Amino acid sequence: MTARFPGTDGYAAEAPHLLERYEAIPFEKAHAAMLTLIPQAPGHVLDIGAGTGRDAAYLADLGHRVTAVEPTDELRRGAQTLHPSPFIDWIADGLPFLSSIAHRRDEFDLIMITAVWMHLNESERRQAMPVVAALLKPGCPLIMSLRHGPVPDGRRMFEVGAEETTGLAAAEGLRPMMNFVSHALQDDNRRAGVTWTRLAFVKSP
Ligand SMILES: C[S@@+](CC[C@H](N)C(=O)[O-])C[C@H]1O[C@@H](n2cnc3c(N)ncnc32)[C@H](O)[C@@H]1O
DSSP states (O other), X not given: OXXXXXXXXXXXXXXXXXXXXXXXXXXXXXXXXXXXXXXXXXXXXXXXXXXXXXXXXXXXXXXXXXXXXXXXXXXXXHHHHHOOOTTEEEEOOOXXXXXXXXXXXXXXXXXXXXXXXXXXXXXXXXXXXHHHHHTBOTTOEEEEEEEESOOOTTOOOOOOOHHHHHHHHXXXXXXXXXXXXXXXXXXXXXXXXXXXXXXXXEEOO
């Protein structure tokens, strides 16, 4: 069940609240600086830790086929109800191994791992990066975000920097394209001093 994936602590209990909270910020606002990296031609997108499906639904509406991986049963089921798109394939799986999709040999035109990576500890992050990189087509982008600041009660979260992430990515042939820090979009998080590192990489051809 949900608990077999590291990093999911706290999400099942909060799912009803999060299904409203995450949906309140539109994709264009959540990922404003990354919009130019979203492929224009219809392709296959992998959204890892897809949460309430906000991003998967937006990308499906653009014409992409989306594989949405979400380990928390309560979020995944709620997301499927909120966004019943035939272009979203929901999968109960999680980092670091993504076992149910890693063996399929699919390659993706875009991978999103937003607000997820800092839930993994260092050894899980080391295990996960090669798995993720192998799923990305050459020349295509990986978009990530890392949360900094006070950890919400009940969550498992680590302080993860851009430098470590860029190093892990470089070892897998992922070249940095964007790296900046922004304030939180949610008022309560901004007041609490939460900031985000936003990263994008492209896989070398
Ligand atoms: C802060 S939410 C982000 C949701 C969505 N990506 C977004 O940007 O709104 C973190 C999500 O990561 C998921 N998660 C936690 N541990 C994970 C893991 N090991 N593998 C994949 N997803 C995980 C949680 O269940 C939750 O849906």
